[in-house]
Amino acid sequence: MNKIMMIGMLVVVMAISAGCNQVVASQGGISMTTEEALSLWQAQKTAIIDVRTLKEYQEGHIPDAVLIPLNQLETRLDEIPKDQTVLLICRSGRRSAQGTNLLRSKGFEQVVNIEGGMLAWRGPVVK
Numbered sequence: 001m002n003k004i005m006m007i008g009m010l011v012v013v014m015a016i017s018a019g020c021n022q023v024v025a026s027q028g029g030i031s032m033t034t035e036e037a038l039s040l041w042q043a044q045k046t047a048i049i050d051v052r053t054l055k056e057y058q059e060g061h062i063p064d065a066v067l068i069p070l071n072q073l074e075t076r077l078d079e080i081p082k083d084q085t086v087l088l089i090c091r092s093g094r095r096s097a098q099g100t101n102l103l104r105s106k107g108f109e110q111v112v113n114i115e116g117g118m119l120a121w122r123g124p125v126v127k
Contacts, residue, residue: 030097030100030101030104030111030112030113031093031097031100031112031113031114031115032112032113032114032115033114033115033116033120034114034115034116034120034121034122034123035122037087037089037112037114038121038122038123040085040087041062041087041123042123044085045084046084046085046086046087047066047080047081047084047085047086047087048062048064048065048066048086048087048088048089049065049066049068049073049080049086049087049088049089049099050062050065050066050067050068050089050090051068051069051070051073051088051089051090051095051096051099052067052069052070052089052090052091052095052118053069054067054069056091056118059127060118060125060126060127061118061125061126062089062121062123062124062125062126063124063125063126065089066079068080070090070095070098070099073099073102073103074102074106077103077106080103080108082107082108082109082110084110085110085111085112086103086108086110086111086112087112087114088100088103088111088112088113088114089114089117089118089121090117090118091117091118091119092116092117092118092119093113093114093115093116093117093120094117095117096113096114096117097113099113100112100113
Protein backbone atom coordinates (compact mmCIF):
# COMPACT_ATOMS: atom_id res chain seq x y z
CA MET A 1 0.00 0.00 0.00
CA ASN A 2 2.80 2.43 0.85
CA LYS A 3 4.45 1.82 -2.53
CA ILE A 4 1.19 2.52 -4.33
CA MET A 5 0.77 5.80 -2.41
CA MET A 6 4.38 6.79 -3.15
CA ILE A 7 3.94 6.08 -6.86
CA GLY A 8 0.65 7.98 -6.87
CA MET A 9 2.22 10.98 -5.17
CA LEU A 10 5.13 10.90 -7.62
CA VAL A 11 2.73 10.88 -10.58
CA VAL A 12 0.81 13.84 -9.10
CA VAL A 13 4.02 15.84 -8.54
CA MET A 14 5.20 15.13 -12.09
CA ALA A 15 1.83 16.16 -13.52
CA ILE A 16 1.86 19.40 -11.55
CA SER A 17 5.43 20.13 -12.67
CA ALA A 18 4.55 19.54 -16.31
CA GLY A 19 1.51 21.80 -15.97
CA CYS A 20 3.61 24.58 -14.46
CA ASN A 21 6.00 24.50 -17.40
CA GLN A 22 3.12 24.77 -19.85
CA VAL A 23 1.63 27.72 -17.96
CA VAL A 24 4.95 29.58 -17.92
CA ALA A 25 5.43 29.01 -21.64
CA SER A 26 1.89 30.10 -22.48
CA GLN A 27 2.27 33.28 -20.46
CA GLY A 28 5.44 34.27 -22.31
CA GLY A 29 7.94 32.77 -19.89
CA ILE A 30 11.41 34.19 -20.13
CA SER A 31 13.29 30.91 -20.69
CA MET A 32 13.05 27.97 -23.05
CA THR A 33 15.07 24.87 -23.78
CA THR A 34 17.53 24.74 -26.65
CA GLU A 35 15.17 22.34 -28.44
CA GLU A 36 12.28 24.81 -28.14
CA ALA A 37 14.53 27.68 -29.23
CA LEU A 38 15.78 25.73 -32.25
CA SER A 39 12.21 24.96 -33.33
CA LEU A 40 11.14 28.58 -32.88
CA TRP A 41 14.20 29.85 -34.75
CA GLN A 42 13.58 27.48 -37.66
CA ALA A 43 9.82 28.16 -37.80
CA GLN A 44 9.75 31.95 -37.77
CA LYS A 45 11.83 35.06 -38.01
CA THR A 46 13.52 35.55 -34.67
CA ALA A 47 16.57 37.52 -33.72
CA ILE A 48 19.33 35.75 -31.82
CA ILE A 49 21.61 37.82 -29.63
CA ASP A 50 24.80 36.14 -28.40
CA VAL A 51 25.92 37.81 -25.17
CA ARG A 52 29.26 36.00 -24.86
CA THR A 53 32.68 37.52 -25.44
CA LEU A 54 34.13 38.02 -28.93
CA LYS A 55 36.53 35.11 -28.36
CA GLU A 56 33.70 32.76 -27.33
CA TYR A 57 31.62 33.89 -30.32
CA GLN A 58 34.50 33.25 -32.73
CA GLU A 59 34.90 29.72 -31.36
CA GLY A 60 31.40 28.90 -32.62
CA HIS A 61 28.03 30.63 -32.82
CA ILE A 62 24.51 30.17 -34.17
CA PRO A 63 24.21 31.31 -37.81
CA ASP A 64 22.94 34.90 -38.05
CA ALA A 65 23.38 35.44 -34.30
CA VAL A 66 24.39 39.01 -33.50
CA LEU A 67 27.19 39.43 -30.99
CA ILE A 68 26.40 41.92 -28.24
CA PRO A 69 28.47 41.01 -25.16
CA LEU A 70 26.54 41.26 -21.91
CA ASN A 71 28.69 44.15 -20.68
CA GLN A 72 27.65 46.17 -23.80
CA LEU A 73 23.98 45.19 -23.90
CA GLU A 74 22.59 48.23 -22.09
CA THR A 75 24.45 50.67 -24.35
CA ARG A 76 23.40 48.89 -27.57
CA LEU A 77 19.64 48.63 -27.02
CA ASP A 78 18.95 50.39 -30.33
CA GLU A 79 20.37 47.35 -32.17
CA ILE A 80 17.78 44.99 -30.68
CA PRO A 81 14.40 44.67 -32.42
CA LYS A 82 11.28 45.23 -30.34
CA ASP A 83 8.88 43.96 -33.01
CA GLN A 84 9.96 40.31 -33.01
CA THR A 85 10.98 37.56 -30.63
CA VAL A 86 14.56 37.91 -29.45
CA LEU A 87 16.43 34.83 -28.23
CA LEU A 88 19.44 35.41 -25.98
CA ILE A 89 22.21 32.85 -25.68
CA CYS A 90 25.55 32.59 -23.91
CA ARG A 91 27.81 29.69 -22.92
CA SER A 92 25.66 28.15 -20.17
CA GLY A 93 22.51 30.27 -19.88
CA ARG A 94 23.55 32.45 -16.95
CA ARG A 95 24.65 35.59 -18.77
CA SER A 96 21.76 35.31 -21.22
CA ALA A 97 19.35 35.08 -18.26
CA GLN A 98 20.87 38.31 -16.90
CA GLY A 99 20.54 39.88 -20.34
CA THR A 100 16.92 38.75 -20.60
CA ASN A 101 16.11 40.38 -17.27
CA LEU A 102 17.88 43.58 -18.32
CA LEU A 103 16.05 43.80 -21.64
CA ARG A 104 12.68 43.11 -20.03
CA SER A 105 13.34 45.91 -17.53
CA LYS A 106 13.99 48.20 -20.53
CA GLY A 107 10.64 47.41 -22.14
CA PHE A 108 11.50 44.49 -24.41
CA GLU A 109 8.56 42.10 -24.04
CA GLN A 110 9.47 39.34 -26.49
CA VAL A 111 12.85 38.36 -25.04
CA VAL A 112 13.63 34.75 -24.19
CA ASN A 113 16.66 33.15 -22.54
CA ILE A 114 17.92 29.90 -24.08
CA GLU A 115 18.46 27.56 -21.13
CA GLY A 116 21.78 25.72 -21.12
CA GLY A 117 23.31 28.07 -23.67
CA MET A 118 25.76 26.91 -26.31
CA LEU A 119 26.74 23.98 -24.11
CA ALA A 120 23.27 22.53 -24.70
CA TRP A 121 22.68 23.85 -28.25
CA ARG A 122 22.31 21.04 -30.82
CA GLY A 123 21.45 23.18 -33.82
CA PRO A 124 23.79 24.49 -36.51
CA VAL A 125 26.98 26.30 -35.47
CA VAL A 126 29.27 28.53 -37.53
CA LYS A 127 32.98 28.46 -36.69
